[in-house]
Amino acid sequence: MNQLLQWDQTLFKDLQTFESDYIPDRFLFRDEQIKELSYNLRPALTGCSPVNTVCRGLPGTGKTSCVRRLFSEAEGYTKRLAAVYVNCQIDRTPFSIFSKVYQKVSGVRAAPAGLSYNNLVSAAAKKIAEEKRVVLLCLDDVNYIQNRDAMNTTLFTALRLHQEYEGVRVGIFAIVSDVHRDLSAGLNAGVLSSFRPAEVYFPPYSAEEMHDIYQARIFQGVYPNVISGDILDYIVDLSMKTGDLRVGLDLIRRSVMSAENDARTSVTEGDVNQAFTFSKDVHVNETLKTLKPGERHLFDLIGEMNREAADRGNTDGVTSGQVQRRAKDELNIGYTYFFEYIKKLEELRLVDVVRRDGVHGRMSYVEVRG
């Protein structure tokens, strides 16, 4: 029989290692990306302009963590660098983005109230010039910036600041989770000519890579023998279904907690299954955030149609043709866009398109995953 856990006993060596913002000491399988990012950042360490960069990859491929880790290392190396991290899901306007720059370079907690955008930028630029600092501005989830105008204004201000304020250097690291999105679409010629970013691609992890990353995290955060080799393989299998590394990290945390709650000293398959009903949403929630409005509406329609079919007792599901007709009538999505959007939803592992026999013969059915 398993030894009972006392109230103050825990199976976690360090629960922090499973927090969503935890930055691991070692990034496995990201040497190439870290090398490229370091190369692009390096000029900033000697007071020169860093190379503007776009980090691109599906959610959970390590973009944010790699950049944040690099920023903290680089800032430890020289005070000249002001690395400003902005989450554009939260700060979506040029004013709020430059407030972050101002706060960083002036060391205050908030920009003075009532300042106009131009005065805010000017105050930040004077501070940067005075202290001869280089600003590296990371715009995470850059596609969340309010609209095209806001994107153009933000980039234009940052990249042309040196023209008005001598000696000021600003570089941009933009992070985008949509592997298809062309960031240059919608940018003004003036912005494009100074932006011209290098691209660093973060590919999805294979099952073997996920396994090794989880193993390292378990070693850091959980006591030995709590998660057996078989259970770890099972966690990898479930995570691979979503393709999102974060699902497995969440699964580990939840299933260890579940074992702990039951006063057991090891995780069972039942703990993992129970945890998966919650953890799989980590993937869906993060991925939905990356969709454009049309893609999101189509995804919602597919869910709605599948639910309606189930309510009618139709076990066949909905065909691609049925979805396409309703997408045209209700969402005004034409034939070409429909197939483009479906392909993307499939690539993001949000839906499956399965060819199988139904009442009308062999057809393609569209199902929501999970």
Ligand SMILES: Nc1ncnc2c1ncn2[C@@H]1O[C@H](COP(=O)(O)OP(=O)(O)OP(=O)(O)O)[C@@H](O)[C@H]1O
């Ligand atoms: N190579 C890796 N080694 C160890 N941990 C990793 C690695 N890649 C990602 N992680 C972990 O996975 C989680 C998600 O990573 P991160 O937030 O950096 O992904 P992302 O690509 O920025 O996702 P999003 O696009 O949604 O912001 C974090 O907890 C991070 O520590």
